[in-house]
Amino acid sequence: MSDQTNKDVILKDFFKRNVLISELEEVLRFKPETLIGVDKVSSDQLHANGIKTVGELASLSVANLPEIKNVLPSMLQKWIKIAQLIQKNIQEQLRRHKKLLMIGLDNGGKTSILALIQEKFSIIKSLLPTRGVKREKLDFFGYPIISWDLGGQVQYREKLYFNRPELFFTEADIILYVVDSQEPDRFPESANYFREVLKVLKELKEKPAILVVLSKSDQDIRKTLQWQQNVSTVKNKLGKVADEFEQFTIDFCDTTIFDRHTIMQMFSIALKKVSDTSEIIENILEDFCSQVDAKASSLVSMDGLIFGSYTNTDTDEMLVNNTALLLQTLSNFYNSIGLIREKSIRLDLPLNGFTIRGEKLFEYSDLQIPVYLWALSEEPEKLEGKLDYFKEQLLPLINLFL
Ligand SMILES: Nc1nc2c(ncn2[C@@H]2O[C@H](COP(=O)(O)OP(=O)(O)OP(=O)(O)O)[C@@H](O)[C@H]2O)c(=O)[nH]1
Ligand SMILES: [Mg+2]
Incomplete structure (x- = not known):
């Protein structure tokens, strides 16, 4: 994390003082004049030559400089090098993000888990089913993560994700596969969806860490025989599905939104699979x-x-x-x-x-x-x-x- 802060400072150092950097990706869309040393007139000249952003500046070649009126080649060369340095820095920072996929049937508790990790307690009461995919940046003790919350309603499961699987299932570091531990009637449906997901991962040659989350394991429910039976059924069913594929080993974890601790623990276990301790x-x-x-x-x-x-x-x-x-x-x-x-x-x-x-x-x-x-x-x-x-x-x- 200290590393991350240092990188932010370095990035900021390239820009004029009044430039606010809130989104990393946005920086490449800034105008060249936001860079220290680039005046408005030169920036307008660059603009007139089709170089409207820092990203476009970075795509120029120092060895093959375009000729731009009123801009000294030596200056242009310097700005290109700076823009390229910025681009490289951003790419490195983005690479540090882990991609987290939340997958599971509708109403399973995926969005609630993400809300709790971010301490957004008050939104949990009013959550609606997730429509399609919701991407978010989140922070787990400073660990940068991009979560992809794949809404579990049947229309998305059947029509969206598997038609263009490469858009959703590639480059994931962690998959949290969420199963509602209080809905045994839907375990077969969930196991089938799990199989589809593993199948597509295999086809894409992806090998993320997979954690099956038994959600809604509320304190009072945990004491019931029914819940204990449910847990062993899920472990059995999903374990068998995973056994159909050699390349995936899965772990199980239970959570409840009424004890944030269970969610933090589950998340730590997931991160441990993919990060440096x-x-x-x-x-x-x-x-x-x-x-x-x-x-x-x-x-x-x-x-x-x-x-x-x-x-x-x-x-x-x-x-x-x-x-x-x-x-x-x-x-x-x-x-x-x-x-x-x-x-x-x-x-x-x-x-x-x-x-x-x-x-x-x-x-x-x-x-x-x-x-x-x-x-x-x-x-x-x-x-x-x-x-x-x-x-x-x-x-x-x-x-x-x-
Ligand atoms: N009892 C209990 N209810 C929960 C828990 N987690 C979530 N819920 C409830 O389950 C319902 C669905 O939660 P969501 O987080 O919206 O479920 P989802 O998996 O995101 O659903 P989709 O977006 O449709 O895929 C909500 O009413 C939540 O309040 C839990 O740990 N215990
Ligand atoms: Mg949701």
Whole structure:
């Protein structure tokens, strides 16, 4: 995520100060005069020669410059190079997005899941069936994702998706196949649709990670024998469908919109299949830092393993990680001479105006090695109130990745 921020800054640096960049793709449609160093008159000249956008500027060749009145070739060459750099940067950023497909029968709960991930609680009550495909950019702890919500009504399933499958099913990283766990009558229909989807993926030679989501697994329903039977029927039916195709392995997960946690967990499991673990942990730590205004944080085990850290500056990273390792060594020594291990360790540096503080979170592996969350903060009291939030909300997600 810090990487992403850096890239945004670099991109902005090419444009005049009043230029607002909200959509990445839009940047290539900006007029050349939005670039620093390109004046309005030259931009109009470019326009008169058919070069109306930054994207069109980028498509020119430096080796084969067009002749443009009142624009020096050396200047034009420079602008083309800048436009090409911008284009490359945008393409790289877009490539970092993961494509997520939400597939399943109508009324299954796909759009509700997406709404909950984005904390759009209030729209859930008034959701209408999705018409066709709805594309959205979303952010999972800073992890950029483009979701494609494929409305499940029969007319779309039968007429739209399979007529031009390449438009919908290519280059997906993750498929969440949603099955309403409370509607056993529709399991056969859902299994058939699942088979169609896998068939088309096979034909397109696509191999996304697939997670079957048993939606509407509400707390009270979960306790019923009926629900448990439903779950095993779905696992059985869809598992058999997947077995018809060698190339797909599927996992199952259950969620309910009445407990956002189940959805975050499910989503983490899906992301884990396609992403670098440390990157996700870093994004979660970044989220924590911004909530408590900390300058750096890090997750370190007592045996010195750094699971991930987030900082804005290299110095802060060095400070937090080295302090963590040294204080943990000290704690190990105390422990070895019979002292009880403290749950919380802190080092105040009042002249420098900050505190580094470690909080024991949990123990990992059979050896029960303690893992501490470290944070460097100028306002350590803010950490206090949020530690429970970290333990309850973020830790279960992190645990999935360790
Ligand atoms: N009890 C319960 N109801 C849910 C849950 N998730 C969604 N629903 C309800 O199920 C209905 C359908 O939800 P949607 O999210 O619109 O379903 P969808 O899969 O997007 O449907 P289409 O857009 O037609 O494909 C809504 O009335 C939701 O409130 C859940 O976890 N539990
Ligand atoms: Mg929908």
